[in-house]
Amino acid sequence: xxxRSNLTWNARRMTLLAFILLLSFLPAESAKSRYPPKTSLxxxxxxxxVYGLIDGSVSIKCFYPPTTVNRHxxxxxxxxxxxxxxxxxxxxxxxxxxxxxxxxxxxxxEQGIMLVxxxxxxxxxxxxxxxxxxLNGKGLSNRVSLDISEGPxxxxxxxxxxxxxxxxxxxxxxxxxxxxxxxKFLCKMEKSGCRNIIDTYGKIDSDFQGRIxxxxxxxxxxxxxxxxxxxxxxxxxxxxxxxSYGEYGETKELDLHxxxxxxxxxxxxxxxxxxxxxATIDCHYDPTKNYSLKYLxxxxxxxxxxxxxxxxxxxxxxxGRVAMFDNPKNGTFSIVLNQLSSxxxxxxxxxxxxxxxxxxxxxxxxxxxxxxxxxxxxxxxxVGSRVDLTCSYPCKYYSYEKYWCKWSRDGCTPLxxxxxxxxxxxxxxxxxxxxxxxxxxxxxxEDQGWYWCGVKHNGHYGETMAVSLQVDGGKAANISPELLxxxxxxxxxxxDEAVPQGRANSDAxxxxxxxxxxxxxxxxxSTLALILGPIGAALLVLAAAFAVFKYRQIRxxxxxxxxxxxxxxxxxxxxxxxxxxxxxxxxxxxSQETQLGGDEFxxxxxxxxxxxxxxxAKRGSKEDADLAYSASLLTPSTTTQSPAGDxxxxxxxxxxxxxxx
Amino acid sequence: xxxxxxxxxxAVSLGFVxxxxxxxxxxxxxxxxxNKCKCVTVTSKFVPSKDNPEEEVLERNIRIIVPLKSRENIxxxxxxxxxxxxxxxTELCKKCDPVEIELGGETYQAQQSNSCNEPETCYxxxxxxxxxxxxxxxxxxxxxxxxxxxxxxxCYAE
Numbered sequence: 001x002x003x004r005s006n007l008t009w010n011a012r013r014m015t016l017l018a019f020i021l022l023l024s025f026l027p028a029e030s031a032k033s034r035y036p037p038k039t040s041l042x043x044x045x046x047x048x049x050v051y052g053l054i055d056g057s058v059s060i061k062c063f064y065p066p067t068t069v070n071r072h073x074x075x076x077x078x079x080x081x082x083x084x085x086x087x088x089x090x091x092x093x094x095x096x097x098x099x100x101x102x103x104x105x106x107x108x109x110e111q112g113i114m115l116v117x118x119x120x121x122x123x124x125x126x127x128x129x130x131x132x133x134x135l136n137g138k139g140l141s142n143r144v145s146l147d148i149s150e151g152p153x154x155x156x157x158x159x160x161x162x163x164x165x166x167x168x169x170x171x172x173x174x175x176x177x178x179x180x181x182x183x184k185f186l187c188k189m190e191k192s193g194c195r196n197i198i199d200t201y202g203k204i205d206s207d208f209q210g211r212i213x214x215x216x217x218x219x220x221x222x223x224x225x226x227x228x229x230x231x232x233x234x235x236x237x238x239x240x241x242x243x244s245y246g247e248y249g250e251t252k253e254l255d256l257h258x259x260x261x262x263x264x265x266x267x268x269x270x271x272x273x274x275x276x277x278x279a280t281i282d283c284h285y286d287p288t289k290n291y292s293l294k295y296l297x298x299x300x301x302x303x304x305x306x307x308x309x310x311x312x313x314x315x316x317x318x319x320g321r322v323a324m325f326d327n328p329k330n331g332t333f334s335i336v337l338n339q340l341s342s343x344x345x346x347x348x349x350x351x352x353x354x355x356x357x358x359x360x361x362x363x364x365x366x367x368x369x370x371x372x373x374x375x376x377x378x379x380x381x382x383v384g385s386r387v388d389l390t391c392s393y394p395c396k397y398y399s400y401e402k403y404w405c406k407w408s409r410d411g412c413t414p415l416x417x418x419x420x421x422x423x424x425x426x427x428x429x430x431x432x433x434x435x436x437x438x439x440x441x442x443x444x445x446e447d448q449g450w451y452w453c454g455v456k457h458n459g460h461y462g463e464t465m466a467v468s469l470q471v472d473g474g475k476a477a478n479i480s481p482e483l484l485x486x487x488x489x490x491x492x493x494x495x496d497e498a499v500p501q502g503r504a505n506s507d508a509x510x511x512x513x514x515x516x517x518x519x520x521x522x523x524x525x526s527t528l529a530l531i532l533g534p535i536g537a538a539l540l541v542l543a544a545a546f547a548v549f550k551y552r553q554i555r556x557x558x559x560x561x562x563x564x565x566x567x568x569x570x571x572x573x574x575x576x577x578x579x580x581x582x583x584x585x586x587x588x589x590x591s592q593e594t595q596l597g598g599d600e601f602x603x604x605x606x607x608x609x610x611x612x613x614x615x616x617a618k619r620g621s622k623e624d625a626d627l628a629y630s631a632s633l634l635t636p637s638t639t640t641q642s643p644a645g646d647x648x649x650x651x652x653x654x655x656x657x658x659x660x661x
Numbered sequence: 662x663x664x665x666x667x668x669x670x671x672a673v674s675l676g677f678v679x680x681x682x683x684x685x686x687x688x689x690x691x692x693x694x695x696n697k698c699k700c701v702t703v704t705s706k707f708v709p710s711k712d713n714p715e716e717e718v719l720e721r722n723i724r725i726i727v728p729l730k731s732r733e734n735i736x737x738x739x740x741x742x743x744x745x746x747x748x749x750x751t752e753l754c755k756k757c758d759p760v761e762i763e764l765g766g767e768t769y770q771a772q773q774s775n776s777c778n779e780p781e782t783c784y785x786x787x788x789x790x791x792x793x794x795x796x797x798x799x800x801x802x803x804x805x806x807x808x809x810x811x812x813x814x815x816c817y818a819e
Contacts, residue, residue: 035691038704069788069815138726272763 036232036260045162045257046131046142051154057119062131062142063162065259066112073133075107075114080128085137088129089116112162123148158237158253163230164261168359173240174222175250182242182249184214186225189237194245197238198225202301207233210299210347211361228349228361229269232258271362274369278338278454278464281362283350287331291352294326296335299347299361307348308335312409320450320468323412325461334461336412336454342366372397373453373465375435380470386441389467391453393434400455400462404438407450407466415451445473693721694753698783700726701753728785735783736792738811746784791816 046062060077064070074092078085088096089105091114099118106115116131126148132141163169171186185199197205198214200223211228225240235258243249273279281296295309308314308322310333318337326333337344349361374392381387393402405412415438440447448471454464694703702724710716725748733740757777759770786792792811797804810816 035693035705038690038692040692041695041702067789068817068819072817073814 037235039235040232040258040260042139042141043259044132044140044142045160045259047144047157047160047255049145049147050157051147051149052118052121052125053151053154054121054123054148056121056151057117058121058146060116060118060129060131060144061160062114062116063160063257063259064112064114064133064140065164065261066109067262070112070133071109074135075105076130076132076134077103077105077116078130078132078137080130080143085130085141118146121148156253158255161254161256163234163256163258165230165232165258167230167261168226168228169230169256170224170226171238171240171254171256172217172222172224173252174217174219175242175252177220179242179249180220182221183244184223184240184242185245186214186238186240186254187245189239194239196245204301210363213299213304213349215303226359228359230256230258234258269362271364272367273337273340273344273364274371275340275342275366277340277369277371277373278336279340279344279364280461281335281337281348281350281364282460283333283335283360285331285333285350285352287328289354291354293351293353294324294333295351296324297349297351299349304349304351307337314409320407320466323407323452325411327459330459336452336461336464337364338452338464338466340366371465372463373455375453375465375467377466378468378470380472381440381443381447382472383445384442386439387443387469389438389440389451389453389469391436391438391465391467393436393455395434397455397462398434400457402436402453402455404436405452405454407452412452412454440469443469443471445471447471690722696753697787698781698785699748699753700728700785701748703753726785731784735786736794736811738794743784786812786815788812788815 044062044064046060050058050060052058074090076087076090078087086096087094088099089103091105091107095103102118102120104117106117107113108115114131118125126146129144129146130137130141131144134140159171161169161171173184175184183200186197187194188197195205196203197208198212200214204212208227213226214223215226216223221242223240227234235256238254238256239245239251240254241249241251245251271279271281283294283296285291285294293309293311295306295313297304297306306313306315307318308324310324310326314322321339322335322337324333324335333350335348335350345364345366347361347363349359351359372394375390379387379389389404391402391404393400403414405414436453438451438453448469451467451469452464453467455462690704690706692702692704694701696702703721704724705719705721707717708720710718727746728743731743732738733743755777756773759772762769762771790812793808793816794811795806795808798807799805
């Protein structure tokens, strides 16, 4: 069990820490986004400077928020004079004298764009203009300076990006094949120069951590940068380029404008998940559109590794612990991830195959705490017997909708008593003990797999708990021999103990008590376990304490604590090798160039996953234990049967884990 | 070592506050109030002090557009012209947009001020709202009250 309730000391410390952090972060975060910059007062956006050639033509694109009133209101293009702005052309049909036949204005209300085209340019056209909405020039306009020259070369204009607040943007840059292997970057123009935001060396600005992705496009030398959760602070002039800013290579200007949209805010960006429990990530999409692909991926500095999608894709380590619940009616898909460990901490991105769709990213933070839902998480049963899967819930979930479902790659199929297709199943809620019981009677081989117990509130998926059901189909039980030696040498009926035949039980403790009552053999085995368990645990604690003490004595001169020293060193070693191109692994080079979307991405996912796994394996012993724990969850075993079994599990699991990746 | 951990966290988070504070006063003008109902915007920015050029002071700019031709009741074109316009900073600075807060794993909407439910007197139209009025219409000697849009462009259905 990871959700330990006896870790109150640690939990209290964590809460205190979290509280202090929250107290100080809250004002900081809100101060940053509470007051928008003055540019937010005017949501109409267009180029600041356009260049035209004599006798040539220019086309000016202006953006506006596509609200109902803006879509229907008058659009105009006017020329500034000393006192006012004289309309040149407007969507109500007016065209000023001198411009007839050479100026047009076209409105695209659905996209929120107006397009002004002026041809047969003369030097007299040089000046300041405005594109705007409404009947007067108050507020809703963008000032454009038109420069006319004889040519032949005119400066390149910045590409414009109009992004809704909290929305996402994708910016594409292409510098040709010559720069296929050169460093690519995006930087933001500031007073002191161009601040690097992201580059292909894996350097990412701290303000953009977890919400920016740089991916190579299909053609050589082309790349795109995607930013989510765009905030007021992100508006401004950017440069995307190859090489190094101010030294060599090429750059292109990108002008990003942020406007306040009408869509409701997409909830909180940070999700807290209790270790061992579950977290729900809600992703929003446009319900009127039809997507062939929706998926969730985990953000890395080099790409985004897909975790689950709507086509049934699922990498091995997520087997049984992640599910997608799609609700096309309100345009959300929720992803529930359970059996959380500290390795799940990070940024997650909701993605669709539509490039224009706003993408959301959420940060998942793992905290210590108590699980709401509890029960036996690994159950073994024999074919033909009856098994009860129990799920106890606290009072806070009393009014929630509770359910059991059978997990599969395509989702989690709810199991109810009214389910006629599966006659042996029954869901009943024991309100007195606040336990939801799923009875399988009789158990068949097909019933083997993962079962989820969960709660739902107002259509929102809440906490879940996963139970792994192992069904022995009369064949030899899939238990490792060491375990059998230790626990079941004198009690050959170990599987019997695991299957409480014809008995409804509410939790593991009750089950053990019941089992010891029913047979002498099993009571003998549990007495043995009761004696061996504490002795073994005490010995382990002593050995660990001695080892730590010894190690500290050795290391005292360094004045570095054991845990942090080890963790930091192993981490940084690996990162360095990865970042500065120590080309020791072909797979790693590929994973650095992970594509977003498309087939290539799928093929490289496994690589990124496995490199991450090896990276984790280098960490401290605590993580090893976590790893081993999750491995024991993934592998079919009966390790939670007795306290003695718990201490053998970590030693057993790692080789099995390696095999399952 | 262990007991110092919370203090380190506190120091780090204080650092964040200071960084956030630094980002705030980057010389850019910020919008404090944008009241479309009373046509008031309040912005502020840090400027060098006139007394001591090495010191920066916060300058607050209040822009009010007074709609002199508006009616007492903007939804009733027959009401008399408005002659008094009252602007109270405390009311203008009131935050009435709800914020989301998380309590025990649940997200709730919280109101930021306690007097947000009182109706606000507007001096001008809000572009995003549709204003209508009824007028008597005599047809075949029969008087009907017909609804008319005061702000047609804002009255289109989605």
